[in-house]
Amino acid sequence: MGQSFCRESKPAYDGEVELKHFHLLRVVGKGSFGKVRIVRYKKTDKIYALKYIDKNKTIKNRATENTINERRLLEETNSNFVCNLRFAFQDEEYLFMVLDLMMGGDLRFHLERMKTIKEGIVKFYVAEISVGLSYIHDLKIVHRDLKPDNILLDEFGHAHLSDFNIATHFRKGKPLLAIAGSMAYMAPEILSKQGYYSSIDWWSLGVVTFELLFGKRPFRAKTNKELIHAILNTDPIYPPNASNFVSRDGLDFLQKLLTKDVNFRIGTVESGGRETFRSHPWFKDIDWERLEAKKYQPPFVPDTKSSNFDASHDLVELLLDDKPLSHKKSRISKKRKSDIEKGNIDPVSGQDPVLLREKKIMERKYLVFDFTKPKGYQSFLSGNMPIIQDTNNSPSTSQRSAEVPKVTKPKETRKLNIKKKNNDSKVENVKLTELNSMHSSSYTRNSNTQSFHKDIMEGKDFEDLVQILTQFDVAEYETDPSAIDAVVGSPNTIHEIKL
Incomplete structure (x- = not known):
């Protein structure tokens, strides 16, 4: 009686890059929208860092623009001193960015x-x-x-x-006016x-x-x-x-x-x-x-035999994650596209048409990137305008708005989930959007810092900004990172303040 052997078929690499093109290794970072893990590209056996971002969480926290912007900007960079983007793609649940892996950890x-x-x-x-x-x-x-x-x-x-x-x-x-x-x-x-x-x-x-x-x-x-x-x-x-x-x-x-x-x-x-x-x-x-030219021998060489990352992230996924990362459809199915276009389903909440619209825009704007195919990838540089382009030949605003439908944000107020000094604060009347940034770079989350982002500040007094920023209880900045649970030490990063 003959024996039959089942051998794993090798993925085809002539099409768009997909998750199945990578071996998934250990998790080295965790953020509010997703995680960072080490991966091996099967075609070349080269090791990278895979940053994967949950689409629904990104939309619900109004972080779509920042995520698209990061992917857009990284396509422009290729430097010895930048964590360069190598691949970008998506499936039905996640946006993926494959970046240069830095095994030495962060400072x-x-x-x-x-x-x-x-x-x-x-x-x-x-x-x-x-x-x-x-x-x-x-x-x-x-x-x-x-x-x-x-x-x-x-x-x-x-x-x-x-x-x-x-x-x-x-x-x-x-000049830029954003508080960021x-x-x-x-x-x-x-x-x-x-x-x-x-x-x-x-x-x-x-x-x-x-x-x-x-x-x-x-x-x-x-x-x-x-x-x-x-x-x-x-x-x-x-x-x-x-x-x-x-x-x-x-x-x-x-x-x-x-x-x-x-x-x-x-x-x-x-x-x-x-x-x-x-x-x-x-x-x-x-x-x-x-x-x-990187011809200097660095004065400090990290010990790569020991972990320069927080090992708990890998353990958490192994024991607690009910949705471990696995290969899914890289393209949105035709039926799902049809249902979305007809408004029959809402991939986020099942109810909110604004979130549905934003997810459609996200999936269209998050283009595939493959650094090994410089003439073949879908590129922001070839197909889309940068956020600000310093050229006299730029398409007009009306042309760009025709390409990208305008998204109307929901009118409801989204409150910060951190302790306020008093319940009578005027900040209750201010719309504050909590945008939890997924940091691929920092593998220890006691960074004791808070990020702020605001696109437009014209016409708003500086004292108003101070009033908003001082409504939260803040522990000492330097001495006790574990005690900081508000503006300075929270792992949740505020990226946008709407006045």
């Missing part, structure tokens, strides 16, 4: 274990991140959420920018509503540099109102013995980064840009051409 992970990082190592990270920032700024992209959580190390110890969820394009003569980022890292020009360009990323780099060197941030407070006042009106708080373990050049560099006036802040276009930045005495021993 938050290492800072929490080391408490402080030696000056030579910090200088190396700052130099590499400055190259990444200059690269995206040349593309007219501002990151807006630079912090240790969003700086990842590869297995060799090189630093990379990650998490472009609230990044955006900017254009000369059109993590408050402890926000530049004064954001909080004072002056309008800003890429200068804010250099301020954030200053806060990161300070935090890595001293283990604390330069501006500390017990409430948001006090923190805003400190950033706008006070000088950084240096340790009394700072000069004992940071050089004079290092302290001078910090002072120039944490300058409130953008005209004198090192790194900004107004102060001379990258030339002035790179010529600072702190970097006198760096050959920038070698650095850009």
Whole structure:
């Protein structure tokens, strides 16, 4: 009697990329909309990070625009110092982004274990991140959420920018007015509503540099109102013995980064840009051409034999997840498309036509991307306008609006699920949308920061912003991460404040 063997058929790689093209390995990160896990691309055996985002949760939390925007911006980038997008696709439940895998963990992970990082190592990270920032700024992209959580190390110890969820394009003569980022890292020009360009990323780099060197941030407070006042009106708080373990050049560099006036802040276009930045005495021993080519041996090499991620994420999925990730239909079925078009079914709630409309738009706008097929993928760059495009040949607003139907958001108020100081607060009359950001970059969730995003602030007094930001109980910023359950330490990131 003969034996029969069942052999797994190999997937075809000549069509669009799908989940079945990847071996699913361990989970290394978790966010409110999905997770991040290590995957192996079957065609090449190369390892990547797979970020998968639940469509329904994204829509219900009004995070569709941010998610589409992140995928759009990442298609434009390809740098040695950015976590680059390699594939993007979707199935009926999830949006997928396949990114460069950084096995060294994020700087938050290492800072929490080391408490402080030696000056030579910090200088190396700052130099590499400055190259990444200059690269995206040349593309007219501002990151807006630079912090240790969003700086990842590869297995060799090189630093990379990650998490472009609230990044955006900017254009000369059109300053941005959005309140966006993590408050402890926000530049004064954001909080004072002056309008800003890429200068804010250099301020954030200053806060990161300070935090890595001293283990604390330069501006500390017990409430948001006090923190805003400190950033706008006070000088950084240096340790009394700072000069004992940071050089004079290092302290001078910090002072120039944490300058409130953008005209004198090192790194900004107004102060001379990258030339002035790179010529600072702190970097006198760096050959920038070698650095850009990654020819330097990093001063710290992560131990990749031990985990640089939070292992609990993998255990939670194994034991508790009732919907573990598995291959599903990569395209929306014809019958489902027909039912959706006719309005017979609502894939989100079964009731709300606005959510149905938004999911249709999401599925149409989230295009397939395959970096191995530069002439064949569905591209935002070839088929869609960037958010802001600095060109005289751009399609008109009416042309773009004809391509993308306008979505009317529901009128109901969505309240934050965090403790308020009093129930009589005027904030009850303010529409606050809770957008829980899925961070692929940070695998420890005690980042002690809160992100804010608001698209339009014209006509709103600064005091109104302060009033909103100070309605929540906030624990001490520095000393007890586990006690912080509101604005500063919550794993839930607020990306949008509607006034």
